[in-house]
Amino acid sequence: MVNQELYPKRMQQYHEKFERIIKTINKRFTTYGYKRIKTSAFEQYDLYSKVNSSTDQTEMMKVIDRTGEVLVLRPDVTIPITRELAQNFSRLPSELRYFYVQEVFRQTQDTNTSIESTQAGIEYFCESSPEADAEVIALACHTMKDLGFTDIKIEIGHAAFFSELVQGLPLSLQQINQLKTLIQAKNVVEIGPFLRQFQIDPEVMEAIERIPFLYGNIEDVVKRASKTLLTTNMEKTLDYLLKLHATLKTYGLEQYIIIDLGLINHMGYYSGVIFQGFVEKYGKPVLMGGRYDELGEKFGAVLPAIGFACEIESLVQVTEQREVSAAFPIDVKIVYEEEQLNFAITIANELRERNYTVLSFPIRKEKADLQKTVYEIRLQVGSFSLADQEQVIPFKDLKELLTLLVGLKGGA
Amino acid sequence: MSYLTIAMGKGRTAKQAMNFLEQSGIKFPDFHEKSRKLVFIDSTERVKLIFVKAVDVPTYVENGAADIGIVGKDTIMEDPADVYEMLDLGIGKCKLAVAGFPDKQFTNSAPLTVASKYPAIAKEYFERNGIRTKTIKLNGSVELAPLIGMSDVIVDIVETGTTLKENGLVVLQDIADVSARLIVNKASFATKTNQIQQFILDLRAVLE
Numbered sequence: 001m002v003n004q005e006l007y008p009k010r011m012q013q014y015h016e017k018f019e020r021i022i023k024t025i026n027k028r029f030t031t032y033g034y035k036r037i038k039t040s041a042f043e044q045y046d047l048y049s050k051v052n053s054s055t056d057q058t059e060m061m062k063v064i065d066r067t068g069e070v071l072v073l074r075p076d077v078t079i080p081i082t083r084e085l086a087q088n089f090s091r092l093p094s095e096l097r098y099f100y101v102q103e104v105f106r107q108t109q110d111t112n113t114s115i116e117s118t119q120a121g122i123e124y125f126c127e128s129s130p131e132a133d134a135e136v137i138a139l140a141c142h143t144m145k146d147l148g149f150t151d152i153k154i155e156i157g158h159a160a161f162f163s164e165l166v167q168g169l170p171l172s173l174q175q176i177n178q179l180k181t182l183i184q185a186k187n188v189v190e191i192g193p194f195l196r197q198f199q200i201d202p203e204v205m206e207a208i209e210r211i212p213f214l215y216g217n218i219e220d221v222v223k224r225a226s227k228t229l230l231t232t233n234m235e236k237t238l239d240y241l242l243k244l245h246a247t248l249k250t251y252g253l254e255q256y257i258i259i260d261l262g263l264i265n266h267m268g269y270y271s272g273v274i275f276q277g278f279v280e281k282y283g284k285p286v287l288m289g290g291r292y293d294e295l296g297e298k299f300g301a302v303l304p305a306i307g308f309a310c311e312i313e314s315l316v317q318v319t320e321q322r323e324v325s326a327a328f329p330i331d332v333k334i335v336y337e338e339e340q341l342n343f344a345i346t347i348a349n350e351l352r353e354r355n356y357t358v359l360s361f362p363i364r365k366e367k368a369d370l371q372k373t374v375y376e377i378r379l380q381v382g383s384f385s386l387a388d389q390e391q392v393i394p395f396k397d398l399k400e401l402l403t404l405l406v407g408l409k410g411g412a
Numbered sequence: 413m414s415y416l417t418i419a420m421g422k423g424r425t426a427k428q429a430m431n432f433l434e435q436s437g438i439k440f441p442d443f444h445e446k447s448r449k450l451v452f453i454d455s456t457e458r459v460k461l462i463f464v465k466a467v468d469v470p471t472y473v474e475n476g477a478a479d480i481g482i483v484g485k486d487t488i489m490e491d492p493a494d495v496y497e498m499l500d501l502g503i504g505k506c507k508l509a510v511a512g513f514p515d516k517q518f519t520n521s522a523p524l525t526v527a528s529k530y531p532a533i534a535k536e537y538f539e540r541n542g543i544r545t546k547t548i549k550l551n552g553s554v555e556l557a558p559l560i561g562m563s564d565v566i567v568d569i570v571e572t573g574t575t576l577k578e579n580g581l582v583v584l585q586d587i588a589d590v591s592a593r594l595i596v597n598k599a600s601f602a603t604k605t606n607q608i609q610q611f612i613l614d615l616r617a618v619l620e
Contacts, residue, residue, distance in 0.1 A: 151603060153602040153603050155602055185495065185496055185497045186496040186497065186498055186596075187496075187497040187498075188498065189497070189499070189500040189593070190497075215605075216605070258602055258605070278598070278599035278602040278603055279599070279603065280414070280599075280603045280604075281476065282476055282599060283473075283474060283475045283476020283477070283597050283598075283599050283600070284475075284476070284598075284599060285598075285599065
């Protein structure tokens with residue numbers, strides 16, 4: 001039996017965390033120029049038989065409409081967005097940046113996991129380039145840091161490396177999948193014996209056997225990879241990863257990055273760089289993404305893109321295991337003496353127009369809300385001041401306050 | 413530095429695995445075979461050992477409750493988990509096999525009844541070989557099933573074959589070799605890379 005008094009409080013805390021995470025993510029995605037969009041809750045079942053995706057069709061929730069047509073409850077967001085764009089453009093008109101926060105529905109065999117989960121993600125439709133891909137990975141990293149996960153590790157791989165290596169091998173699709181499973185499990189014990197069943201060039205065999213060892217920092221991985229057979233395309237892939245890494249270094253993210261060439265196409269539609277993020281003490285990836293330049297072609301359009309997504313419920317679960325709640329402060333708190341009510345409202349209105357989150361209190365109720373804030377404005381008769389963590393600055397009127405805020409924000 | 417948590421099933425392989433750990437320099441002063449404790453911490457306080465039911469080891473590792481697990485290949489095959497499988501410890505060696513009466517013929521006239529602790533492995537094996545089957549899940553004394561006519565054959569692990577022999581059964585077909593494997597949680601490998609790689613290196617040095 002749940003404690004009657006504790007339950008509402010715990011539920012409220014859960015939802016507060018949930019909302020704060022979504023708010024933080026929304027904000028960060030917006031600062032990188034992404035626009036929020038929505039897709040329909042119902043999708044055509046047939047849409048998903050066209051595309052080779054990670055979503056198993058047996059896991060989808062099917063619904064039958066009045067005409068007898070089979071629909072599914074949205075099992076993913078990337079595919080509907082791509083389809084939607086493909087219906088309107090045969091090729092990319094300009095770069096497009098979208099983000100979404102929506103429920104997805106999947107029923108896995110594991111009965112303990114909920115059918116419904118909330119996905120937040122971005123899709124950046126653009127030509128492949130190290131700068132574009134690095135920016136997306138930087139956004140992923142930045143978002144996780146906003147949420148207080150300073151120990152984030154992002155593993156980066158590339159779909160082309162493996163597919164190039166197995167091209168032309170005398171293996172059936174089923175055997176390729178078996179090999180993929182072995183590589184994804186870094187199963188160095190069994191890869192060798194598995195490959196030796198077939199007639200394979202010893203050099204290729206050695207190269208495949210080494211894939212699980214191509215893990216770690218970029219220099220080591222490139223050094224180890226260059227010891228084995230490399231085709232021109234594989235060299236290009238490595239070169240691409242080097243450039244991507246150099247750009248990420250400029251973003252100041254070097255310490256968060258791990259290269260893993262054993263990270264191969266687990267989604268079916270990835271064609272370029274692939275990445276996933278992990279934080280300590282949570283056994284599953286907290287975010288996953290990659291480049292899918294060929295997905296649009298399934299719908300008859302050329303729509304190169306890269307994207308990633310994370311599941312809000314798992315992020316809440318991670319924050320529950322640690323104290324990171326302080327990472328979501330509200331922007332401005334205004335504390336005023338009763339006589340200054342009018343001025344307080346004017347400031348609050350003005351700041352809210354400028355997208356600040358503002359709370360205001362008369363001095364007697366100052367302690368009513370203990371949420372942390374970035375800035376605190378105090379309005380007392382004859383003295384107005386703005387304070388951040390470090391300093392208290394007096395100001396005379398609204399104009400001066402706004403200049404001050406812009407200055408502080410720019411400096412931060 | 414945080415602990416490295418290792419999950420292990422209690423049983424005969426545990427004893428040998430403990431030897432390996434000890435030789436690689438990880439000692440558990442509290443540990444003795446009769447102990448009923450389930451959690452042990454090593455003398456340098458870097459490694460935490462937890463004893464769980466063998467079939468649960470992959471679950472603990474997949475969910476990150478343990479960073480590393482030591483478990484038989486048979487358990488991994490029966491219920492594949494999304495983990496790294498990085499080392500063959502070469503202990504607890506046996507094989508998975510189909511066993512039954514010596515004169516048993518595989519015909520496709522009626523579905524073959526198979527009793528096993530490993531219904532998924534059995535189903536996959538016979539499907540791959542084009543034999544129609546009906547599987548019966550049992551939790552122990554699997555050899556009994558053909559004797560009392562509940563099943564035509566069994567799929568089980570065979571170590572010496574003594575139990576089969578004493579019950580008048582023989583191995584009809586081999587499915588796979590089994591030994592204890594070291595599995596690693598994927599997130600732990602990313603966040604504790606050095607710690608885990610060192611652990612594996614030390615262990616591999618002992619094995620060679």
